Structures are given as C-alpha cells and as structure tokens.
Amino acid sequence: MVDIKIIVCIKQVPGTTEIKINPETNTLVREGIETVINPFDTYAIEEGVRLKEKLAPLLSQTGEEIETIALTMGPPQSGEMLKEAIALGIDKAVLLSDRAFAGADTWATALTLAEAIKKFDDWKLIILGKQTLDGDTGQVGPELAQKLNIPFIGYASSILDINKNRMTIKRLMEDRYETFEIRLPAAISVGKDINIPRVPSLRGKLKAKNEAIPVWDKNYLNLDQSQIGLEGSYTQVIKISMPEHHYEVKMLEGSPDHQVDELYGKLKELNIV
Amino acid sequence: MHYFLTEEQQMIVDICRQIVEERIKPQRAEMDENCIFPAEIIKEIGKSDLFRLFVPEQYGGMGTGIFEVCLATEELSRGDLSVATTYAASGLGFIPIILLGSEEQKKKYLPQLASGEKLAAFGLTEPEAGSDVGAIRTKAVKDGDFYILNGTKQWITNGGEADIYTVFTMTDPSKGARGASAFIVEKGTKGFDFGKKENKLGIRASATRELIFTDCRVPKENLIAGEGMGFIAAMRTFDQSRPAVGAQAVGVAQAALEEAINYSKVRKQFGASISSLQAIQHMLADMATQIEAARTLVYHAAKVIDSGEKNVSRLSAMSKLFASDVAMKVTTDAVQIFGGYGFMKEYPVEKMMRDAKITQIYEGTNQVQRNIIALDLIKRGVL
Amino acid sequence: MDIKVDESTCTGCSLCKNVCMYDAIEIINGKAVIDDNCVFCGACIDACKFNSIEITGLPDKHLDFSNYNGVMVFLETLDGAVLDVGYELATEGRKLASSLGVPLSGVLIGNKVKDNFLQAFEYGLDKIYCIDNPVFSNQLDDIYAKVLVQIIDKYKPEIFLAGATSFGRSLVPKVAAIIKTGLTADCTALAIDEEKKILLQTRPTFGGNVLATIVTKDARPQMATVRPHVMEKKKTAIAESEDQSAKIEFIDIDQSKFKTKYKLISTEKEAGENINxxxxxxxxxxxxxxxxxxxxxxxxxxxxxxxxxxxxxxxxxxxxxxxxxxxxxxxxxxxxxxxxxxxxxxxxxxxxxxxxxxxxxxxxxxxxxxxxxxxxxxxxxxxxxxxxxxxxxxxxxxxxxx
Missing domain, CATH: 3.40.50.1220 (TPP-binding domain)
Incomplete structure (x- = not known):
C-alpha cells in the first residue's frame, strides 16, 4: 500500500525549436527531428525524485510508503520518454494515448490529465514543468489544478519544507520571491532554478529497459470524444506562419576607439544616451 | 567505430557522455585553473552507479568487470582527466578490499564505496618509495588489538577528499617488500592527518596530498589479508587497475583528436581550411591510428582480466605503457595543429597535453612497466 | 436546464459549497441548496461524493453568444499600482472594441487602488469595475480567480484580456478552467476578423520560430493573455467635461466568501539587484x-x-x-x-x-x-x-x- 503518490506530468517535445513549415500544406515539418523530454519537465522529474528521497526515510518510520509516477499524454512513442523518466529515478509511468486525444488544446489536455490522476488514490502533489518548449503556454498546470480543485503554485523555485499534509514553497515572480504555505494535495510548476537534474543511473536505465508502460485510452478514462482532443478543445489554430524578421546588420569597423565612437553616435541618434 | 558493446555497456558510455557534456566540459577549465576538486561531479558519478562497476553484486555493485570500468574511465577522460583520475583512484583504493579483504571488511566498506557515498584512496607512494615497494618507511607496529602507524605517504590521489584509505606499511622491514602490509584507515582516525596540497602540472583539479600518520591506532581487523601481504595486494591491484590508466590515456587522446579535427576544419590559412593541407591530414591520420591501436590493446587487456586469467601483469602493463605514450604524443600533436592558439589557455588542448603526462608516470612509470613486461617475457616466454 | 440536489442522499457536508466559485450554494437545514447564482459549471457534481447533484435537461451546445458583449481588460495591480501591461491592454482593447463597435471596460482589483482611476481612463476605457478590498492586497490566485469568474459571469464580455505576467499566466488559466472557455497564452498580436467578428489571437510558439493564430470556438469570452511590452500604451484624448465617476462601478464583495488557501508567509526582493x-x-x-x-x-x-x-x-x-x-x-x-x-x-x-x-x-x-x-x-x-x-x-x- 503506497500512502503518498507524487505525480509528475511530462511531455515529449522536439529537441529543437528550429522548425520548418511545409509551404504547401502550411503545417509543421516534424519528421526527422529528435524528440526529448521537455526541458522544464526534467526539473519536475528531478524534484519528484528528490522529494521521494527526502521523504521516504521519514515515512518509513511510520511504516508508510511513497511513490513517484510519471504521466504523459501523447503518441505511443512517448512511452520511450517515460522510460527515460524511470531511468532518472521515477518509480512508474503511465501513458495516456489514444488517437482521440490528438489536437487537444491546454483545456482538453488538462481535462484528460485530471481524469487520469483521479484514477490514483492518495496523490498528494502534482509537479509540472513551468511550460513546454513547443507550445510555451504554461497553462496546463493551473487549468489542471483547477479541474482537480487544488491549489496551484507556478514558477516554484524551491520547496522549503514538506510533509504529508502541507508544504512551504517559494515562487519566483517578476521582481520578487513569494513564500507560501499550502495544504496538500496541490499542484506546482517548476523552473530551472529549483534544482539541477541528475544524469540517469545505470540501474535506472536497466530497470527502465524492462519496464512495461501501461497505456490508458479514452475508454479506460471514461471520456467522451466531445470532451477530448480537437473536439474537446475551445481553441483552434487557424493559421501558422514563420515570423518575419528583418535584420539589417551593420558592422562597426575600425579601431576600438572608432567603433565605440560610432556606436556612441548611434545611441545618441536614438536618444538612448 | 563499432566496438560490439552490449546494451548495458552502451548505457555506461551514454551515461558518462552525458556527464561529460553537461557537467564536466562547462567547468573543466575553471577547475583546472583554480585547482577546484570536482566534488559535485563525483557525487553525480556515484548517483549514476558508476562506482558500482568495480564491485561484486553482493556488496552493492553491478557485477561487471574491468572492461566496463575502462569504458567509463575512457569516456570520463574525454571530458577531464582530473575527474577520471579521481574516479579511478577511488576504485584503486578499494580494489585491494575486493581482491583480498575479509568478508567483514567487504560488508562494511564496499556498499558505501559502490554507491559513491564514500570515496577511497590508495596510499602507497612515499618520498623515498615510488616504484620500489620494498623501500616503504611507514611503519605499523602491533600493539594488542591495534597496529600503530607512523610515517608519511606522498602524492596520494584523493588525499583529504577520500573517506577510506588503503595504506601500505612495513610490518617487518627485515623482509623488504615481503614485509609490507596493507591497512584500511578511515578518515578521522586519531593520528591520521593530511599534509600540503600539491600544485601540479596537470590533473590540477584532482586532490593530491600527503597522508601523515603519527601514532595512529588502527584496529587489527583493518589489516588486509594478513601481515606481509601488502606487496602482493599492491601488485595484484595494479594488474587490475593498469588497463584503466590506459583507458584514461585513450580518453584524453581521443578528446585531443576531436578538438584537432574540429579546429582544422574551421581554421583558415592561405585561403583554405588547414584540414585541406596534407601535412595536417597525415598528422590526424597518425593520431587516430595510434589511438585505435591503444584502445584495442586496453580493451583486450581488460577482457583478458575479466576472463579470470591469472597471469595478466604483462598485458596489463603493455596497455598502460602503450596507451599513455600514445596520449602524450597525440595531445602534443593536437597542440601543434592548433598552432599558437594551442599554446593559449582559451583552448582546451594545452590542458589535455599537461594532463596526459601523468599517465606515463603514475601507477608505475612507463620504465617500470617495461621492467614488468621484460621480466614476464624472460620468465614465461613469449606466449 | 435545471440543477437539483437529491435531498435523500445529501449529507450537508459542504464539499459542493467549498468548490463553488459562484457562491451559489448554501447549506440550509443540513442540505445543499443551489440558488440563481449557479452557472451550471458542474464543479459541485464532480466534488459530491454521494452523487447527490444532477443537472437535468442539458441543452445542445448553445452557440448563441449574443448576450456576450464588449471587451474587458484586467488591470493587474501590484502594491496598489496598475502595471504598465494593463494600460497596454487598454490601448489595444480600445482598437478591438472600436473595430467591433462595443464598449471597453477594465477590471481593477486590489487594495487601495482608487488612485489609479484617472490614469486608467486616459487609455480609453469606457468603464471600470473596481473591487477595492484588503483581501486582495496580495496576488493570490484562488480568490482573484473567484472574483474574476464572478465579474466575467455577471458582465459577460465577449473578449477578456490579461497580461502574460507571472501572476496572469498562473491566474487566468484557472479562470478559463472554471468558466470553461478557451484561453490563448502569451499573445503578441490581436485582431478582429471583420467578417466573423471574432478575435484572432497570434502568439509565438517553438521558441519564437513559429507564429500561430488561434481562435476560440464554441465558448465565450474569448480569453487571451498578452505579453507585456509588446503592445503600445497610448493615451487618448478625454473631454474635460466628462464625469469620470459615472464610469466607475464599485463592486462590493462579501469578504467572508473570499478565504484563500494560500498562506503568504513572506515576500523578498533580491537586495540591490533588479531582477525584473x-x-x-x-x-x-x-x-x-x-x-x-x-x-x-x-x-x-x-x-x-x-x-x-x-x-x-x-x-x-x-x-x-x-x-x-x-x-x-x-x-x-x-x-x-x-x-x-x-x-x-x-x-x-x-x-x-x-x-x-x-x-x-x-x-x-x-x-x-x-x-x-x-x-x-x-x-x-x-x-x-x-x-x-x-x-x-x-x-x-x-x-x-x-
């Protein structure tokens, strides 16, 4: 019997943002691009693993157990990414995969994740990366928290204290840090200042290799087509394009003194100095 | 190149590569310049299970062999030889326990060394005794349930940073090398102190210090394999560890080659990249060929050791000797290809050249390796 | 459409009351009673452990949004002052409102925020809804979300814009999740589709290498967060004779209904360093x-x-x-x-x-x-x-x- 579960929501994203658009179909060309765990999600994984390492000895004194679970919604090949999470120390993983999930916006994604999370008991904390590299919205976390009716702390920069029932957590806002105490269960999103993710371990990799990742589809989650994927989304992308950047580069030549004189002149023209 | 690695062996290489790219490369120049011990990186190496490669499964290890250790060492050396030395030196420190330690010693020390929670060091060298084990002056005198240690060890890798030290002493000076005995000494034992930190030509981020014993009382349970077994413990340890020095050499040479190739492609002289010059091309070809030969010898020696073969001294010494000479040559050539830039600290090759030199010196100078090879040839013939 | 509580199974446990963001539920005589504030969001149905609440007579997705009107912008405040992004939104909102021929309103929430009125009107707002209350002294996601939900539900703007600040990006998704509408994050350009009269929301994705234009379908308001410092902030001329006070609507709240789950322990700024x-x-x-x-x-x-x-x-x-x-x-x-x-x-x-x-x-x-x-x-x-x-x-x- 596991008494506390930490759920880490992760996403597979293209390893580069140098994306091309097929001019004929006006769709993104994604073939041939290596996929990786969304960089911010690696901090979420690490934080989950660290919390387990920290809490497990304390909980074992009272005979309690803690478990970390990685969750993703994505195509079948996202299972490989979940294995990477296991290699990094996550205990088990679940893949939410169904043709019907495709095209989900943040709303439909949050709904699907929420329904999956409800399948677990005793989850206390949900950790997400603060945003994805591709979509870049940062919305799934707060939307998910709202659907589960739990507090959400975004941009968490450190967990100062945590026990089974509550946590003290610091978040980074534009110009300040705020420290909150909140009751668990709760959801948080993390940035790169929270930790330095570890390198996978050999035992983790060997465990991951043999791990069978369960796949949950829409029927298992009792979701209707109208709630999920493109149909369940309230927003729809109607156009994609490449931004037009016009850069007129002027190299300032000559001796350093001359370069600086010229630069100073430009700054003066623009009323910056 | 394909080295016919198993899936698990490839995982080891991948893990090390990630550590090199993410942790070691961004820091190595600063660590070298300011002699900063890579404590965090070593912790990461521990968390990644790489120390477990040395250790049998029943003591928290992975049950792998010297070949796997060499793969890890080579990859880490591509990043930084200081890190690789620190890693390999911990292994060197606990190999005597694995080879000759009692069940109690193994149970007590190996799990925490395998996890990387604690680091080990190998304390053999003294001011008057390097390659000559018989000249050890550090004394251990039995006193009831204890041995009392007095003396100074010099240039001990991981000195001060390690928690567990394998220390070679003289229990019976009249017997020369056969009077040497090895002890496990824990950091913090009364009478066990550290001397000055050395300021070195290369592997500057690694810790090299004196170990000073002043009436240091060590429990008799910490004696490894009985009095007089010190020389055998040291020699058998070196037989196992020397291919890993060879792997260090291959790693640093490989790194220098990669830098040289990349640089030769972007450096333009006389209107073309210098990689189009035959003089450079031939240097690169020679460097690569020598590295490949060294790697093959190192891998072969490691595999022979892992096969359980007893007489491995010759092959083990050959792998260390050949690979370290190659490393010195290749890193020097890499600096040459970089020209004036190679001499500058902004580029990594000068550091590789400085680092490479130690592989010709430690764990037995290359002159000692030749002695070992020659002695074995004469004793056992060419087969 | 109706929402019913099955009195035979309701235990009066208050779970539903606690999740209701519209203050539509009271426990009377040990039973939940749902009043006219209810917007049929369904949160109480999910929360009820006894399956006692049910919505009956669900209509088909109603796609008539004629009762939604106007552009509303969130004037985010910090320490009592409106952030620049609020005025940028007002300036942009003015263009959108004019293009649609609808009014532009601002929502000003905080503690002691009244000093901002005059300045806010200079950016072209037709109306300000103001909640000035000490419970909103700090940026607390849950009670801000709750009050915004109530305001949006009451005034039904067709477009709602907020700044893509740290607070905005954490708060507004909660609001959208409750209201059940689409939200487009971090927009850098907004426009009105002249024909369909809908909001075209353009945002960078893939690290700025792709621009996506997004519309909100089948739900209102159309919500977006907008990246600060992208839109221009520009004052408009106001007739001096205009009576500003008539354009301000103070909304009183029942403080007891805005209890936060976030206990703010401390706020720190990095000493001597500008991190913003x-x-x-x-x-x-x-x-x-x-x-x-x-x-x-x-x-x-x-x-x-x-x-x-x-x-x-x-x-x-x-x-x-x-x-x-x-x-x-x-x-x-x-x-x-x-x-x-x-x-x-x-x-x-x-x-x-x-x-x-x-x-x-x-x-x-x-x-x-x-x-x-x-x-x-x-x-x-x-x-x-x-x-x-x-x-x-x-x-x-x-x-x-x-």
Missing amino acids: ITDYDVIVSGGRGIGGSDSFALLKELADLLGGVVGASRAAVDSNWISYPHQVGQTGKTVNPRVYIACGISGAIQHLAGMQTSDLVIAINKDPEAPIFKIANYGIVGDLFEVVPKLIRKIKMGRGLI
Missing part, C-alpha cells in the same frame, strides 16, 4: 565571454548609465556568475527592450528566442562568426573588455561626469 529585467528599456547582457562573476560589475555600470538592467545568457547563469532571474532565452525570460546589448554572447538559438524581438540589438563579440551578429542591428567584433569601458567613458564624458 522584462520591465526595462535597456538590457546589457553578458554571456560566456564575460568569463566570471566579477565582470558583471562592468556590465552593471553600463546598464546603470543607460537606465537599464543586467541580463545574462544561460552559459553565464549555469556557471553561477549571476542569478537565474537575469537569464534571457528559452529557459529564462523573454524580453523585448528598446535596446539589447549582447556582450560576449555567441547567440545560440535558445538565447535568440528570448531577445530577438528587441527593437535594437547591439552585439559585441570576439568571434566574427558568432550567430548573434546575424540578428544584430549593430555589431562590433572586438574585445568587450576594451569596448565596454571605452563606451562607459564616452558616455560619462558626454554627461560631464568625467
């Missing part, structure tokens, strides 16, 4: 070429002279030369100042993603091949340790400081 780098017109950024933490003092001197702030590349932050809030780029902040001065930054794509929309980019780098020069307006190939001190000296001389 997105807020400055000039950013002087340092990268790997800076070589160490000490050299940032040089950049700070230049930044101070230009009234700017110090930024950094990932390499500099990862080397612990400067703290994370200064980081510009994919895994740091996205900035768009008037002037971005990149010193010793090679210009990896991840860095460019965070600053390429700056009005003017000046790059100083030793390596003439550095990618930063491809997007810079002015480039200097040279040693920053020579160029920057000379520039500092030149500026000081220009000001008669030397």
